[in-house]
Amino acid sequence: MIDTHAHLHFPQFDEDREEVIKECEEKLEAVITVGCDLEDSRKAISLAENSKNIFATVGIHPHEAKNYSEKDYDKLINLAKSPKVVAVGEAGLDFYRNLSPKEKQYEIFEMQVEAAKELKLPVIIHTRNAAKEMADFIRKHFEGVKGVVHCFSGEKELLEAALDTGLFISYSGIVTYPKNSSLRETLKYVPSSRLLIETDSPYLAPQPVRGKRNKPIFVAYTARAIAEFLGLKFSDIDRITSVNAKRLFNLPLSSEESKEKLVYQVGNRLYINLTTKCPCNCKFCFRGYEDFILGYKLKLSREPIAEEYMYRIKNPGVYEEIVFCGYGEPFERFEELKKVAEWIKKFSKETPVRVDTCGLGYLITGREDILDELKGIVDSFSISVNAGTPEEYRRIVKPKFGEKSWNSLLKFIKDVKEKGFNVQITAVRYPGFDEKSFKELSEKLGVPFKIREFKRFKKWEE
Numbered sequence: 001m002i003d004t005h006a007h008l009h010f011p012q013f014d015e016d017r018e019e020v021i022k023e024c025e026e027k028l029e030a031v032i033t034v035g036c037d038l039e040d041s042r043k044a045i046s047l048a049e050n051s052k053n054i055f056a057t058v059g060i061h062p063h064e065a066k067n068y069s070e071k072d073y074d075k076l077i078n079l080a081k082s083p084k085v086v087a088v089g090e091a092g093l094d095f096y097r098n099l100s101p102k103e104k105q106y107e108i109f110e111m112q113v114e115a116a117k118e119l120k121l122p123v124i125i126h127t128r129n130a131a132k133e134m135a136d137f138i139r140k141h142f143e144g145v146k147g148v149v150h151c152f153s154g155e156k157e158l159l160e161a162a163l164d165t166g167l168f169i170s171y172s173g174i175v176t177y178p179k180n181s182s183l184r185e186t187l188k189y190v191p192s193s194r195l196l197i198e199t200d201s202p203y204l205a206p207q208p209v210r211g212k213r214n215k216p217i218f219v220a221y222t223a224r225a226i227a228e229f230l231g232l233k234f235s236d237i238d239r240i241t242s243v244n245a246k247r248l249f250n251l252p253l254s255s256e257e258s259k260e261k262l263v264y265q266v267g268n269r270l271y272i273n274l275t276t277k278c279p280c281n282c283k284f285c286f287r288g289y290e291d292f293i294l295g296y297k298l299k300l301s302r303e304p305i306a307e308e309y310m311y312r313i314k315n316p317g318v319y320e321e322i323v324f325c326g327y328g329e330p331f332e333r334f335e336e337l338k339k340v341a342e343w344i345k346k347f348s349k350e351t352p353v354r355v356d357t358c359g360l361g362y363l364i365t366g367r368e369d370i371l372d373e374l375k376g377i378v379d380s381f382s383i384s385v386n387a388g389t390p391e392e393y394r395r396i397v398k399p400k401f402g403e404k405s406w407n408s409l410l411k412f413i414k415d416v417k418e419k420g421f422n423v424q425i426t427a428v429r430y431p432g433f434d435e436k437s438f439k440e441l442s443e444k445l446g447v448p449f450k451i452r453e454f455k456r457f458k459k460w461e462e
């Protein structure tokens with residue numbers, strides 16, 4: 001687990017810093033101690049240089065902006081040359097206490113974004129009472145710059161601008177506070193590949209240690225609360241946020257983390273990643289933008305054979321469900337899908353097997369008898385439809401088979417139902433999604449539906 005934002009070099013740790021660092025070394029993979037002005041950043045660097053798993057940043061907090069000018073640019077660049085420096089910041093806008101004039105805050109923030117570009121480092125963004133201004137700033141200045149909105153406090157406009165621009169979102173202990181349900185709700189809109197956690201210690205201790213001085217190992221409480229809210233395991237949030245932190249701050253991934261995953265576990269389910277190919281081009285799809293999903297590298301550089309999946313699944317009986325769902329469309333590899341599903345059922349008849357599909361299996365394989373071959377080895381289908389009408393379907397899903405796709409999809413859904421498989425159709429609630437017509441379609445087909453929240457990976461273009 002990685003605490004991506006702490007201030008371990010602050011005076012609140014003077015009395016027991018060594019002890020706190022020892023805990024961090026034993027229980028965390030890394031801690032980033034964040035500088036708030038140049039002198040403070042020197043302290044952060046010195047601390048990081050003396051500890052293996054502590055990293056530092058160089059930055060000027062908006063409160064301190066009044067004490068700096070563009071003349072300090074070179075000093076910042078030189079400080080950031082320590083190999084333990086992994087980011088610029090915290091930098092940003094704070095209109096809550098206005099301890100620096102607004103114009104000065106903008107000037108010093110822009111200067112730091114320029115420095116980050118030159119240094120090729122991400123920016124740690126601080127913002128308070130400035131969500132709209134920050135959203136505008138991000139849209140204008142962060143094209144091609146990596147970074148994270150630290151201690152995100154739930155503003156929708158800011159979230160959209162940050163995700164559109166490719167930034168990460170970091171949740172602190174405030175997400176654990178009972179009254180903060182609207183902040184927790186925002187977790188549903190953050191792609192797994194952009195999620196980070198932090199303590200902001202010594203401040204903002206999470207439940208159940210709220211009110212105490214915060215310290216990096218308490219980041220685990222935040223991870224636990226997020227896991228509970230998202231219905232995931234603690235280990236899932238640990239993996240997801242650690243891999244994300246390493247990707248953002250250029251820390252080395254372990255050999256296991258860098259491997260392309262043919263099978264991957266989330267919660268008690270095992271997922272099978274057969275291919276990167278898909279006949280669709282959904283407007284909201286992550287493919288082409290993210291190689292890592294849910295903390296796993298899912299983009300495959302080759303098409304593995306069925307036996308490689310069997311070898312990795314090992315014991316199918318230990319999973320709540322096994323799902324064919326990965327970076328691409330399982331029917332693109334129908335023969336491997338069949339072989340692996342057959343093997344699973346041979347060893348564990350009771351383990352439910354599901355196929356998550358775009359529903360264009362007939363067009364992909366050029367055959368309409370494929371469902372018969374899946375009888376007894378697949379139990380259910382989750383079919384992503386994402387529209388209630390053929391026009392909307394073509395506009396959003398953009399299947400390569402064109403006009404004939406809609407009718408083939410509907411026939412596939414009807415056949416799946418008629419042949420006795422369990423089936424549900426799904427949609428993503430993208431901007432402008434016509435929920436009414438999608439629900440009408442589900443009723444007409446007589447199959448249940450599920451709607452998932454829209455997670456932005458890039459700017460939504462109409």
Ligand code: SF4
Pocket residue numbers: 278279280281282284285286287327328329357358384
């Ligand atoms: S069907 Fe799934 S994998 Fe294919 S483009 Fe759409 S969202 Fe992406």
